[in-house]
Amino acid sequence: MSTLTEAAPPQAIPPDSGQPAGSAPRTRRKLTPYWLLLPGVAWLVVFFAVPMLYQGSTSLQTGSLEDGFRVTWHLATYWDALVEYKWHFVRSFGYAATATLLCLAIGYPLAYTIAFKASKRWRSVLLILVIAPFFTSFLIRTLAWKTILSDGGPVVGLLNTLHVLDVTSAIGLTSGDRVLATPLAVVCGLTYNFLPFMILPLYTSLERIDPRLHEAAGDLYARPFTTFRKVTFPISLPGVVAGTLLTFIPASGDYINAQLLGSPSEQMVGNGIQKQFLNVLDYPTAAALSFILMALILGMVTVYMRKAGTEELV
Amino acid sequence: MSRFFTWIRAHLVVLAGLLALAYLVLPNLVVLAFSFNKPVGKFNYEWNEFSTDAWTDPCGVADMCQSLSLSLQVAVLATVGATVLGTMVAFALARYRFRGRSATTAMIFLPMAMPEVVMAASLGTLFLNMRIPFGFTTILIAHIMFCLSFVVTAVKARVMSMDPRLEQAAQDLYATPVQTFLRVTLPLAAPGIAAGALLSFALSFDDFIITQFNSGPTTVTFPMFVWGASQRGIPVQVNVIGTAMFIAAVGLTVGGQWLGNRRKATA
Numbered sequence A: 001m002s003t004l005t006e007a008a009p010p011q012a013i014p015p016d017s018g019q020p021a022g023s024a025p026r027t028r029r030k031l032t033p034y035w036l037l038l039p040g041v042a043w044l045v046v047f048f049a050v051p052m053l054y055q056g057s058t059s060l061q062t063g064s065l066e067d068g069f070r071v072t073w074h075l076a077t078y079w080d081a082l083v084e085y086k087w088h089f090v091r092s093f094g095y096a097a098t099a100t101l102l103c104l105a106i107g108y109p110l111a112y113t114i115a116f117k118a119s120k121r122w123r124s125v126l127l128i129l130v131i132a133p134f135f136t137s138f139l140i141r142t143l144a145w146k147t148i149l150s151d152g153g154p155v156v157g158l159l160n161t162l163h164v165l166d167v168t169s170a171i172g173l174t175s176g177d178r179v180l181a182t183p184l185a186v187v188c189g190l191t192y193n194f195l196p197f198m199i200l201p202l203y204t205s206l207e208r209i210d211p212r213l214h215e216a217a218g219d220l221y222a223r224p225f226t227t228f229r230k231v232t233f234p235i236s237l238p239g240v241v242a243g244t245l246l247t248f249i250p251a252s253g254d255y256i257n258a259q260l261l262g263s264p265s266e267q268m269v270g271n272g273i274q275k276q277f278l279n280v281l282d283y284p285t286a287a288a289l290s291f292i293l294m295a296l297i298l299g300m301v302t303v304y305m306r307k308a309g310t311e312e313l314v
Numbered sequence B: 001m002s003r004f005f006t007w008i009r010a011h012l013v014v015l016a017g018l019l020a021l022a023y024l025v026l027p028n029l030v031v032l033a034f035s036f037n038k039p040v041g042k043f044n045y046e047w048n049e050f051s052t053d054a055w056t057d058p059c060g061v062a063d064m065c066q067s068l069s070l071s072l073q074v075a076v077l078a079t080v081g082a083t084v085l086g087t088m089v090a091f092a093l094a095r096y097r098f099r100g101r102s103a104t105t106a107m108i109f110l111p112m113a114m115p116e117v118v119m120a121a122s123l124g125t126l127f128l129n130m131r132i133p134f135g136f137t138t139i140l141i142a143h144i145m146f147c148l149s150f151v152v153t154a155v156k157a158r159v160m161s162m163d164p165r166l167e168q169a170a171q172d173l174y175a176t177p178v179q180t181f182l183r184v185t186l187p188l189a190a191p192g193i194a195a196g197a198l199l200s201f202a203l204s205f206d207d208f209i210i211t212q213f214n215s216g217p218t219t220v221t222f223p224m225f226v227w228g229a230s231q232r233g234i235p236v237q238v239n240v241i242g243t244a245m246f247i248a249a250v251g252l253t254v255g256g257q258w259l260g261n262r263r264k265a266t267a
Helices: A023-058 A076-117 A122-135 A138-148 A155-161 A164-170 A183-207 A211-219 A224-235 A237-253 A258-259 A269-280 A284-307 B002-010 B010-034 B064-095 B101-113 B116-129 B136-160 B162-171 B177-206 B209-214 B220-232 B237-266
Strands: A060-064 A068-069
Touching: A023 A076, A023 A211, A023 B101, A023 B116, A023 B136, A060 A284, A068 A183, A068 A237, A076 A122, A076 A155, A076 A237, A076 A269, A076 A284, A076 B002, A076 B010, A122 B010, A122 B237, A138 A183, A138 A258, A138 B010, A138 B220, A138 B237, A155 A164, A164 B237, A183 A224, A183 A237, A183 A258, A183 B010, A211 A224, A211 A237, A224 A237, A237 A269, A237 A284, A237 B116, A258 A269, A258 B209, A269 A284, A269 B209, A284 B116, B002 B010, B010 B237, B064 B136, B064 B220, B101 B162, B116 B136, B116 B209, B136 B177, B136 B209, B162 B177, B209 B220, B220 B237
Parallel strands: none
Antiparallel strands: A060 A068
16 A cells, blocks of 8 residues: 555666567567556456446346346436435545544654654564554454443543543534444544555655755754644655545445444445445445445545645556 | 653654554454453453453354455465466556556556445446356455555556666576576565565455455355354454454564565675
């Protein structure tokens, strides 16, 4: 994931080595990239692109599992899905945006510490600690939050003593003395689950900054915060953009946190798609929902990337 | 007291960073602690008393170790498939200019920029419509599909940062193209390929969303087992597996770094 931001150094693609070549080897050389691409790209076309198109046609079908589905251009499916699931969409994007901002706020200091404050030895230890949770089943880790946030547990007790829960209750993030089965728990789970996706791109962009730039800013009488605002943060912007995308996109499609840590009133679009596909077996509605989700995300990402002005993500 | 506040102010960033790290690691510690729990009911959310029962009998739960072995099989095969296909694509993209190059790049990028649930539902719809029965094969196909892009990005970054003069030097020294590839190119690209393979393995082994939409009734992977258990009652053994995975991952990364450092030292 960090690789997303590892912009490869601009390097000329090596020209065909100047060996004398007849026309036969030359055409073979021309075809080489296509032979290399063929299996991988074919796999993606058949199992990624074609299903997307197929889903488009499924969303316009009507019928039942017994009688079979036929394309009837039944656009009402989209309308019905939007009407039925409008709050799911609002929650999905609301929770995902909140979690993304929290990830940025929590992840930036850690990425900064690893890049600038840690010695070389500590740096690798800290990086391992960031990456290692990745390798533990995330379902198990999400379930652990059920223990951490349990009613009457130390976290809820502390939040109660500090009157934090009164504030969050007032703005509708929690209800009463509970954190589990409230929006706060879902946002907390989403933030936790996607935090490494924020930290790694941030770290790769911060790590490249020459520390002498900080000294130079200091020599020019910039206070530490000014240095951060005028030097560090602008340089790390590609990492911020990559990190927010890598957090926001999967978070808005997630249904695991809402299912495990929320109640039915915290369900997100993902829960709707999952229910329609696996339980109700209403494939056209499931297809329409995922098409709307995809279109909304692509739209938002395009606008965001225009605004942020970085398109060198791959 | 004022010195204390000065110290806090000077180390504010580091303190915030360490708090973030605690937030990241806390669930793993809870998983570890609760692997030694002897829960009262079916669910392992509340501490009762210390016990090593789960550690001495990790496979004591019906079906759990079967699901673990299924997950391992899928992950190994998906890693091999995605690494081979992805490395080929990465070399083509890094080494050649050709018609359709930017379209290919977009095609590689899209699966990474798509919420999993969308890919999961669309692939599942295709299999349903083609009347392909859900099972091991469909899971494997899906896993190779979403791991491929990550391998391509990892390997491509590495290949593009390699010095092309090294291969030219090999050819100047009369190495055949095959020898150059095997003795120079491949060893140079190996760290990228290894990173891609490791990432694929982790992604495939831990995948839940895509698997849930594309697996059959008899092919229950480990994440699917945990999901089912979270609704019926969670055996403590799940925490044992979670902890073992965490320790193995830390061990592997530390070992890998240590090996890398030693190599650098001897080189």
